[in-house]
Amino acid sequence: MNAIVLRSLGGPDVLALERVADPHPEAGEAVVRLHAAALNHRDVWIRKGQYAGITLPVIPGSDGAGEVVETGPGVDPAWRGRAVVIDPSVNWGDNERAQGPSFNILGLPRDGTYAELVKVAADHLYEKPRHLSWEEAAAVPLASVTAYRALVTRAQATAGETVVVTGIGGGVATCVLLLGVHLGVRVYVTSGSDAKLDAARSHGAAGGVNHHDPEWPKAIAALIGDRPDVVIDGAAGETFNRALDLVKPGGRVVSYGATTGPTKNLEARRIFWKQLNVLGSTMGSPRDFAAMLEIYAGGLRPIVDQVLPLDQAAAAHRRMEEGAQFGKIVLRIWD
């Protein structure tokens, strides 16, 4: 099969297409012929060597949609020919509160979805929502399960509450926006780009401010006419401190990422004086994944930024590193 194999760490050009052996399923596994894969910022961190536990060579990619072409012993052969999306959370474990010690993510250490074929445990297969194109379906899994767990399972945001989402151009952030709007939450956003703020409004955001304005927390509180009930943040750095300042007393701040690096000078006083709930969130359990997918099956569509062919994975990574995207960057593998 053709696949992008990461053999060394570095710039986007290390992502070259090559011929490798087809995978074959072992007991409990299935092989999916992928029509499309999608990028996550994790793929960029891995390629640059800024991720824990990197072992090379590896085929990157956590998101994929395709057709089951082969099933291993113990797997219902009725899966063959079915259109599926893949849950990228491997070995979540049996605790809904947190993943277990053997948790890992498709695309490292297991070979991932930047390939014509991928081998996964059959219990990671879910029916593809029929109304979604292959590209849209591939855009759903990792970002949407992360968004669902952050917004619903962890923040327990409810209709009528106000939620601020930082860095709305990001894949996860756009999914929080879509799910929030779907659930009747009033979603406000920040972005480094005014064009992305406009795009967010067109997808249902109630308003937004540019985070290059040093007074952005004041500006967004003025827009809301109050402080938000919840802030969902994947930027970290100084943004996380500002999120703690911005949220209502008794509010919730969910942290799911650190795109801009570590948060320095975190003051506990900010947290205890305002009676805040600071919630960490990573990916999601199989229950989160199924609940998230049910919402999409009801008609929701993810936001696809751009679709590029698999052999242009390097260009796709460049776009993500530049932060040029609004939504998910997708790789087309098979028409």
Ligand SMILES: NC(=O)c1ccc[n+]([C@@H]2O[C@H](COP(=O)([O-])OP(=O)(O)OC[C@H]3O[C@@H](n4cnc5c(N)ncnc54)[C@H](OP(=O)(O)O)[C@@H]3O)[C@@H](O)[C@H]2O)c1
């Ligand atoms: N814990 C988990 O399970 C999990 C899952 C997925 C992702 N993540 C992490 O979450 C982060 C986002 O992932 P992704 O795949 O959605 O990445 P992405 O698509 O590359 O999005 C990153 C976004 O960060 C925003 N950003 C940049 N500087 C910012 C700032 N100063 N303040 C606020 N926002 C800023 C940008 O938004 P604008 O262009 O709108 O400014 C950019 O689009 C990454 O750090 C990733 O590693 C964690």
